[in-house]
Every structure is written in structure tokens, then in C-alpha cells.
Amino acid sequence: MSGVGMEKTLEIAARVERFVREIVAPYEQDTRRDHHDCPTEELVADLKDKARAAGVLTPHILPDGSHLSQRETAIVLARTGLSPLGPLACNTAAPDEGNMYLLGKVGSPEIKKRFLEPLIQGRARSAFFMTEPAEDDGAGSDPSMMRTTCRPDGNHWVIDGRKAFITGAHGAQIGIVMAKAEQGACMFLVDLPDPAIRIERVPNTIDSSMPGGHAVVRIEGLRVPADQMLGNPGEGFTLAQVRLSPARLSHCMRWLGACIRANEIATDYANRRHAFGKLLIEHEGVGFQLADNLIDLKQAELMIDWCASVLDTGSLGVAESSMAKVAVSEALMRVADRCVQVMGGSGLTGDSIVEQVFREVRAFRIYDGPTEVHKWSLAKKVRRDWKAGQS
Known part of the structure; x- marks a missing residue:
């Protein structure tokens, strides 16, 4: 996958980040939620209209229909994830993003016109x-x-x-x-x-x-x-594999952005809140947690970039995406948990997105395959590779 180059990607990512931070983030306290506390269709439509006006709707798919490379997509989707509402606003959320990728890869011209185009335009959900x-x-x-x-x-x-x-x-x-x-x-x-x-x-x-x-x-x-x-008939699982690894990795990209933002909020809190005669950040037990967050966030970013580079070669990247999904989801869970801990009672409220990010990342450890299933799959690969080496 050739993509558009790093300079163009960074320009797109900067516009997306500015939009999510300045326009989308204020909507995090919007009360338009259903009885499951999910954003309503009205709220999502409003946000998409604003993204459309700002030129950042479906930013990973260009007007000519070409798709950013996976490495480029990672940079952009992480920016959409800086707010839990960002992927909905920018039309990069699951499951639409993975479905768009699949239809773009294997759909006939008729399928693309009828089903893919409305998704890219943000006028339909899937x-x-x-x-x-x-x-x-x-x-x-x-x-x-x-x-x-x-x-x-x-x-x-x-x-x-x-x-x-x-x-x-x-x-x-x-x-x-x-x-x-x-x-x-x-x-x-x-x-x-x-x-x-x-x-x-x-x-x-x-x-x-x-x-x-x-x-x-x-x-x-x-x-x-x-x-x-x-x-x-009979090709369903083969086609699912086309969608599987990129969609799995896209979850990593978006939730990396969310945890970056949660860590920013926790860091700001620790640098303003006093306890026991000094700022929280000056207490080793707090400062070390935020230091550990920086390490986990960087490792997650690098794991995503590595897996994306494998997918960009045309490989299905099944094993690589399993490794990335496990490593990133577990690292981000640690980050989200530390953010809540650093903020104490404030981290348990809906006054910021930290509490929601914790819940969302906990769910992320389950969907697209629990950690244990991916490890089991990788262990089978270890066995196969060992047996192949003995012959």
C-alpha cells in the first residue's frame, strides 16, 4: 500500500487533531445520549456535519477513493481517538472503518457504489x-x-x-x-x-x-x-481475514489516542493538585505512574507502527496483529488504570473522559479477540514453526 507520503499524512493528522481538540472535545459533556449512555444519532450527525465542513470527514480515504497506508492511517486515526467522540465525528469508528476497508478491497463496482459510497460520505452506518x-x-x-x-x-x-x-x-x-x-x-x-x-x-x-x-x-x-x-460461496472466512488484521489494528490506533488524552488530563491534575505539603507530581508514587504511562504509550505506538508496516507489505499479518492487539490493549489498560488512580476520586467521575476511557479500554481487551485467544493462537504458531524446523 503506497499511501500519500509522510508530509501529507502529518498535514491531515494536524487538521484532524485540531478539529478533535477544539470542536469535538467540548461535546463530551453533551447530554444527547440514549438509555445505554451511547451517543444518539442526532449527536453523531451534528458532529459529522462539523467534520464535513472542516474537511476532516473520513480523512484516511482520499477524495479519489485511495486509502492511506496502514502506517499513515495509524497516525491519523490516533488523532481521531483523542476524544471518544472523535472517531464518530471523523467517520473512522468501528465497525464502519473496518467495513469500508473490506468493501474497498473486495467489493465489485456495483457493491462499492451502493454500499461503500454512503459509508465513506458519512451518510450511513453499518x-x-x-x-x-x-x-x-x-x-x-x-x-x-x-x-x-x-x-x-x-x-x-x-x-x-x-x-x-x-x-x-x-x-x-x-x-x-x-x-x-x-x-x-x-x-x-x-x-x-x-x-x-x-x-x-x-x-x-x-x-x-x-x-x-x-x-x-x-x-x-x-x-x-x-x-x-x-x-x-465458501469464501467468507477468507474475506474476513482481509478485514480482520487492519480492523484489529485500527482499534489499537484509536484507543492509543484516547489514552494519550487521558494521560494529559491526569498529568495536568497531578501538576495542579496539592497533597501532604506538595504537588502530587512531586510524590514518587504518582510521578512514577505517569513515567510508566509514557513508556507504555510509546511502546504501544511503536507496536502499532511495526504491525502497520507488515500489513503495508500486503501480508495478512495475522500473527503480527495478534501480537499488537495483545501488547497494545494490555499496555493501554495499564495507562488508563493509572490515570484513574492518579486522579483519585476525580478519576471516577464523568467530569472528564478518564473514567470513560478506562471503561472503553477494558472492553477493548475483549472485542476483536480476548488476550487469551490471541496468545493461544500465537502458541499454536510457535508449535507449527518448531515442527517445520524439525523437518
């Missing part, structure tokens, strides 16, 4: 329907357990099943649905809402940055035209 309920013994971290089925019927496919933790399904206009046929996994594009896709419930979750929450969905008799399948 959802990725893969995870299934635990009570159904369905696909979670192990996609091979998928129970949602699809079968051909004339020039359509009919899909039946249940999905869980589908981010943004409530209120989305575009869906990518994974289902299993005789040939293997398949992937479909669908218009939403559809009466055959019914939201059973939207559970309360620890995070609250994504509109629509994380829904449990029932799919009954969903008819999808055959030309809305991505790829061919």
Missing part, C-alpha cells in the same frame, strides 16, 4: 454480523462454530440464525452478514432495517462510545439477492 450467542453454542472467538445458515433459493440466498454483540446494529443502514452454507462460510451485504432481522435486545455493557450499542439479533428467512454476496 454493522458486521458475525458473533453469535453463547447460549446457542455459536461462533464467538472461534468462528468455525458458526450456526447461522444460508441456503440458495433461485437467485436469492435465505439466511437464518442469531447473532450477538453486533455493534451498531440498532440504527444501521448497511449490514455485512456472515452465514454458513454447504460450501463453507459466506458473506452478504444487506440493506437495513429489514423485517427479517429483528433486534431482540441491546444489553447494557461497560463501554458507551458506539451508537446503537451491541445488539442480540434474530435473523429469520432473510432473503438476499445472489449478487449481494461478497466473493463466492
